[in-house]
Amino acid sequence: MLSVYVDLGLGLVLSFLLLSLLVSGLNEAFVRLLAIRSKFLWAYLRDTMDGSDAEGRSWLPARARDVFGALPFARDARPVHSDQPAPVETAELPVSETKAEDVMTKLLYERVREIDHPKTGRTSIADIPPGRFAGAMMEMAAADPGSVDGLLEKLRTMGSPLHGHLKGVWESAQRDLDRFRQGVETWFDAEMQRLSMLYRRYVKWVVAVLGLLVTLLFTMDGLEYAKTLLRDNAFRASVAAVAEAGPDAYTELKTRCEQSDPVPCITDTLSQPALVKVFDHAIVSLSIPEEGDPAIHWNGATWWDRLTTPSHWPGYLLTYVALLFGAPFWWDLFRRITGIRSRR
Structure with missing residues (x-):
């Protein structure tokens, strides 16, 4: 018995x-076809580094309907793909108090585009290692005569939300460059974990819809x-x-x-x-x-x-x-x- x-x-x-494997496969195909992971990442980076767009709207949607509706089709936050290596010298940040459109996001892409996959159109980068992000920040700081203090001042005049995060890390590191780099790496790693949790919460709604469709179709x-x-x-x-x-x-x-x-x-x-x-x-x-x-x-x-x-x-x-x-x-x-x- x-x-x-x-x-x-x-x-x-x-x-x-x-x-369940069929549902997961359909969800993965949907995500890869529309490059949602990459768009989700760069929408977060634009919000964090450059703030809202010209109309005052956040790049990262707040609802699941917007993430899998507007983000794949209407608001592509990714930079344009480039097959050129990172420049030897980082471009200087604008001095004026008026916000330059997405200047920090473009500078970050310049420093990490070696990990981009060859393709036409926009970047396919869906994951940036925390060490690579911290290195990019250090390169941007080195391009300014005032080092980290000069970078923070220009971020403040630009109105970049990144200023508050980096300033806190810089003060916590007691103005030590090596500890600052480690602090930026730790902060960005925590942010990526938080972003992954937010992404999985949105994906659950898609999995729920796909599960219903699979149940009814079969x-x-x-x-x-x-x-x-x-x-x-x-x-x-x-x-x-x-x-x-x-x-x-x-x-x-x-x-x-x-x-x-x-x-x-x-x-x-x-x-x-x-x-x-x-x-x-x-x-x-x-x-x-x-x-x-x-x-x-x-x-x-x-x-x-x-x-x-x-x-x-x-x-x-x-x-x-x-x-x-x-x-x-x-x-x-x-x-x-x-x-x-x-x-x-």
């Missing part, structure tokens, strides 16, 4: 793992699938009983295969486990015959009837909630059940 529950749990975990009824697993296990047990007890245990097989030859029926049933059958309810299904090429079938009418059947809705809800846990959770659970050890 214990093996039945183990098979049931393993089957459910594996199905949720596969669907019409994955978790409760029905659990029942199918139990029936599949019982059928396999009946096949084993026929082999051991002879014709007296033929009742279950006869019920399922009464319309066809038992041997091909048993072979076909055992070769199609419940995990394969459950995906046959998707709006588009794939069949692989014994001979010939695989075929794709449109199941629009059947899918709609199944989707609008209220008895399946509790199972859909179960599947949707399971997908919200994410692929790492189900992989860890699958690893614990099967005894697979992770390599570190």
